[in-house]
Amino acid sequence: MNTEIIRVEDLIHRYGEFTAVDSISFSVEEGEIFSFLGPNGAGKSTAINVLITLLPIQKGTAMVAGYDVKTYSQKVRESIGIVFQEVTLDRDMTCREILEFHGRLYQMPSFERKRRIDELLSLVQLDAKQDTRTKQLSGGMKRRLEIARGLMTRPKVLFLDEPTIGLDPQTRKRIWDYIKAVNNEGTTIFLTTHYMDEADHLSDRISIIDHGRIITTGRSYELKNMLGEDLIYLETSDLQGTRAALAGMDQVREVREKSRGIIAMLTGDGTKMLPGIIESLTNHGIRVLTVNLKKPSMDDVFLHFTGKELREEGAEKPSAAVAKAGRR
């Protein structure tokens, strides 16, 4: 255990003037599910494209499955499977042909190819659709077929770039189950996502990435614990006074002001601390109007570390546009 299957040091990637990946370093351990969590345009896909050898490495070093991406790109390609962000299926080939083509690309012997195709088609429950052309498949089926394709060669590492983008909740859930099943069989999974719940639900470890930099890395609960145990949200008669009062309390780790209320991160169990806090505020002559207590979610984690909410589409667009423009 604890062997590194991916190791990246000081990786930088620029498109002209625009720095898409800005000196990132991280490592992935064999057998784990590792996520890059970040908004569109944060540099996730660029980083993945360097690791899968589609983009040349500009600065820094990257090792995948024991091979240097720069000098042994051929060996890296033989060791990995990839599910791309966009659908990359030939619309006019059948499910079976898609897998057949992939197996041939990797020089799999024909008997092994056939056995794997049968096995994978049933794993992703597409056996009934094996002779259907991919243009007739639903979005979820296409995704499952692509995951099956990524697994054809029993890769050491499977890269998944936004695996459930644009899919409905039930399909996402099923795809998560497949990803977990695949991981349980020993395949290391590297995934990028901009869905909090996806990173939270699937990953052993998460790196939060924004503007081409890794902001923090850790296990889901570790990241949440950095925010303290629990969060309380208060609306009171005197926000300034509340803020000052909370800042002076031992139970409170950090205070943030929102437009109409205040969020306080607590050092312990909120259900036990809350009555004392309210009492203390009342003693300061502050009337508490609304109280909300919650456990930190990945959204809160992201907000905390990047200063913005992941779901704010407007905030992500400029950087995404720059990334796109740089790629041309």
Place this chain on the structure above:
Amino acid sequence: MTVNTGFLTVYWRDMLRFYRFKTLLISSLVQPALWMAFFGIAMSANFNRLTAVIPPIPGVPTVDYLTYMAAGVIAMTSLFTSLFGGIVLLFDKNWGLMREIFASPLPRNHIIFGIALSGMTKTFIQAVIIMVFAIIIGAQFFSGFTAGETILAIGGILIFVGTFSLGFLFLSAAISISLESPEGLQGIITLLTMPIFFASNALYPITAFPPFLQAISLVNPLTYLVTGIRYFAIGDNFQSIGVHYTATPATIAFSFLFLVGFAVLMFGIAWWRFKKATVT
């Protein structure tokens, strides 16, 4: 150590698509026949009337214009099919499918080989169909040949057509992998086909060309393909539309080597473009 047969994978897929698109398949087979049927018959009627007054050179067998131009139509179809043969790469690139291939262990030059091989196969199918159709509508191909000679002649034609098409398929692959949009390729191909087709001996003799056009026709691979096809299909000594054509094994060998050289050069360009290509 096993031989990497990756190019066969690319070939397999391209032929699968060729067979699958029935309209594409049928139109690609019917189109050259239509060329012969309409353009060929119309042009030959005109040319035969115009050249009827030219006194034939004594002692040299005469072939009619239909036979003369049939060789040109085979060459032209090979040119068009080959130049469009690489377009699948451009579509693959645009649809993101090329990423699967580029991220796989398949050596890049196998993509070029695979596409060239499938393009060559399509060209062969078309060349044979035109030959058969030309003979049906009256082209005097292989006249006076024994069965053995005919087979050898067909083999010779296919070797010329194959070598020629490889050159243009490599060129097509090089252009396709370098471009962003199919419209661009369309424009470039139209731009290329005009001078290549008309500055050649496909439809008329080059002897009466102005010097600069003649110079172009002499570095034009199509001219050498047509020369080869006429040599194998008609013979080494004939006259048509008042021009006396002779060929020696040396001129045919030169024509063939010219096509080989062109193919090698184009492969070099394609390889260079593929090495520089990034697909994300």
